[in-house]
Amino acid sequence: MKTSLGTDTLVYPTPVWIVGTYGPNGEPNVMTAAWGGVCCSKPPCVAISLRKARRTYAAIEQRKAFTISIPSEAHVKEADYFGMASGAKADKFSVAGLTPVKSELVDAPYVEEFPLVVECRLLHAFDLGVHTQFVGEILDVKADPAVLGEDGSPDVAMLKPMSFAPGTNTYHGVGRPLGKAFSVGRSLM
């Protein structure tokens, strides 16, 4: 017998993504988003949801672009800080000692020290309630060679991305491999 937990956003896992934009005066800014995910394979698109009061919200509307930098576990402190501080009051890159890199593809910066970055052109903005969902077309994914496996894909054992758990509000690493998709379930076919 299951227990009702009510109307809440209790789903697992959610990502820990750092959204990069330029402010009104061209200043690089970042914020942390856990409300997001892949939303289309062709064109390849990723969605992030933001509150209207966020500085990043206005920046995406103005420049029609954003990046997602995926931090490793080692940067959990910086990722958490990026979600708390406001770019209106602090230069978050400077405070965190991290480096903004201007994307050559879109009008937004990414975080040099984070091992994987995604450069997005704004395709859609859907007003859903307290959050607006921005859908970005992925124009490129860039990774540090050190996190690429033998097949050339990012290897989560080296990338060490984090997840966020709603409810407990905790960050977690990625755990042990459980098997290959389109393979471990084949015995049931």
Next chain:
Amino acid sequence: MKTSLGTDTLVYPTPVWIVGTYGPNGEPNVMTAAWGGVCCSKPPCVAISLRKARRTYAAIEQRKAFTISIPSEAHVKEADYFGMASGAKADKFSVAGLTPVKSELVDAPYVEEFPLVVECRLLHAFDLGVHTQFVGEILDVKADPAVLGEDGSPDVAMLKPMSFAPGTNTYHGVGRPLGKAFSVGRSLM
């Protein structure tokens, strides 16, 4: 210096969610989705993206409802199978030896044996390309008491949700706790 991996949906982590619907004759069906995420806090909404050819696609359009059942690591085989087989050819619940439960809130079934389920009413359908994104309002979250922590929230150490890694196409467990959100980054404020 980062390496370009091109225009691809290489972001981490993505979830492993089992979407439950009723087919045209009322038969319960499930499929696995990794393209999805929370998209709004109020109303609480979750998004999943599906290809038009999917049986689940027509089912959601018809009944304006779906559930998300979150499997634990122990069901990785079943989760993978649900992503490969078609409900047009197989009764996936029977094959997997799992039990469909009719939601009392929406016109869709969930998986009894999976520890956390979310019941959703369709709010929006956004055609993005090869995928259509369905936004569901969360009407209730239900959990097995065994996966709830002392504060009454789901505890990922007991829930053991999985993540999917694009590129390598691998499933992974949730790893070690890295800290509390809105807390570990406070030293930088």
